[in-house]
Amino acid sequence: MESGSTPPEGxxxxxxxxxxxxxxxxxxxxxxxxxxxxxxxxxxxxxxSRVGATLLDWLILLIPxxxxxxxxxxxxxxxxxxxxxxxxxxxxLYLVAxxxxxxxxxxxxxxxxxxxxxxxxxGIRVVRDSGQPVDIGFAFLRExxxxxxxxxxxxxxxxxxxxxxxQGDRRAAVVxxxxxxxxxxAGNPSDYFETNWPAERWSRGGPVGLAGPGVYTAVGPALRxxxxxxxxAGTETSTYWNGYMDGAVRSGERAARxxxxxx
Ligand SMILES: Cc1cc2nc3c(=O)[nH]c(=O)nc-3n(C[C@H](O)[C@H](O)[C@H](O)COP(=O)(O)OP(=O)(O)OC[C@H]3O[C@@H](n4cnc5c(N)ncnc54)[C@H](O)[C@@H]3O)c2cc1C
Numbered sequence: 001m002e003s004g005s006t007p008p009e010g011x012x013x014x015x016x017x018x019x020x021x022x023x024x025x026x027x028x029x030x031x032x033x034x035x036x037x038x039x040x041x042x043x044x045x046x047x048x049s050r051v052g053a054t055l056l057d058w059l060i061l062l063i064p065x066x067x068x069x070x071x072x073x074x075x076x077x078x079x080x081x082x083x084x085x086x087x088x089x090x091x092x093l094y095l096v097a098x099x100x101x102x103x104x105x106x107x108x109x110x111x112x113x114x115x116x117x118x119x120x121x122x123g124i125r126v127v128r129d130s131g132q133p134v135d136i137g138f139a140f141l142r143e144x145x146x147x148x149x150x151x152x153x154x155x156x157x158x159x160x161x162x163x164x165x166x167q168g169d170r171r172a173a174v175v176x177x178x179x180x181x182x183x184x185x186a187g188n189p190s191d192y193f194e195t196n197w198p199a200e201r202w203s204r205g206g207p208v209g210l211a212g213p214g215v216y217t218a219v220g221p222a223l224r225x226x227x228x229x230x231x232x233a234g235t236e237t238s239t240y241w242n243g244y245m246d247g248a249v250r251s252g253e254r255a256a257r258x259x260x261x262x263x
Contacts, residue, residue, distance in 0.1 A: 045124040056118030057101070064097055102143045107136035150178050150186060153206075163196065170194065208243030209236060216242075224251070229262075231255045 068090040076083025105116045106126060114125035114134040126134055126142065152174065154162055162170050171192050178186040197206045211220075224237035233255035238247030 042127060049122045049124050053116065053118035053122045053124060056121050057116050058118075060117055061098060061101060065094060068094060099144075103136045103139040106134050106139035109133060150182065150189070152177070159198075167194070210243075211236075224254070226258060231258045 072083055072087045072090055075086040102116050105112070106114050106119075108115075112120055112125075114127055119125055126139070128134060128138065154170070154174070162173065171194075174194075175187055175189065175192070178189075197203060203209070220239075224232050226232070233248075233251045235241075235243055235245070235248035235251060238251040238254075240250055241247040
């Protein structure tokens with residue numbers, strides 16, 4: 001549904017306090033994220049069980065490597081070209097196995113949902129905040145995109161103050177802030193990437209494109225009214241969480257439904 005009587009809840013751009021003193025050292029302006037004193041959701045898996053499950057998964061993935069190496073050696077003994085071809089095919093096969101091992105296992109429905117074989121052995125699982133089962137797409141995203149990726153905004157006055165400074169200063173401040181939030185492991189990132197959103201030609205900032213007062217109430221419905229066979233999606237056409245990812249997904253679903261209704 002795209003409408004609701006309760007105010008939408010969801011992600012917000014983080015609050016960035018206005019610096020009193022422009023000379024405040026890098027990392028000193030943004031308040032650390034308030035962390036709740038105690039986790040009130042499901043019981044979290046211990047560090048030891050997580051490490052144990054990871055080691056077991058590595059061990060399990062070592063079995064096909066060993067078998068494939070044996071296969072390559074056996075083939076190479078009788079034919080050099082055959083050995084090279086087998087080595088290339090084996091590497092590709094193994095890459096696919098590594099990529100799909102966790103997502104396919106964690107996406108299983110039923111009692112083992114959210115579990116790799118390693119997690120299954122130690123008795124832990126991944127659960128989603130939404131309560132929905134882990135599916136392959138979610139598991140893929142978790143394993144290969146979200147894990148190890150830290151992200152944040154520098155907005156408002158902090159952006160204006162930081163933008164003219166050298167990138168090294170910004171990086172130092174951002175990393176110091178991440179260390180405050182996530183601990184010292186965050187202090188040594190393997191890569192650092194930043195985008196200056198106000199300089200982007202089409203978005204000219206973020207996170208939400210604003211229409212002037214009265215625009216949506218007066219002509220908003222025209223944004224999503226089909227024109228002949230053309231149906232419009234995009235977060236700006238959504239009536240719920242307009243401007244955000246939530247609105248983007250809802251608008252896509254609405255446009256797809258419109259098209260399906262016409263078929
Ligand atoms: C800096 C920033 C931070 C944000 N942070 C958040 C956040 O924390 N949480 C949140 O929920 N949302 C956030 N948003 C908003 C969110 O990114 C957008 O609401 C969402 O991406 C919109 O999705 P969309 O599919 O409607 O449009 P888009 O993601 O903009 O997709 C439109 C696509 O159409 C393509 N396109 C444009 N013109 C043409 C053309 N003529 N032909 C072919 N292709 C074309 C574009 O290249 C683009 O790929 C942020 C946005 C910005 C800019």
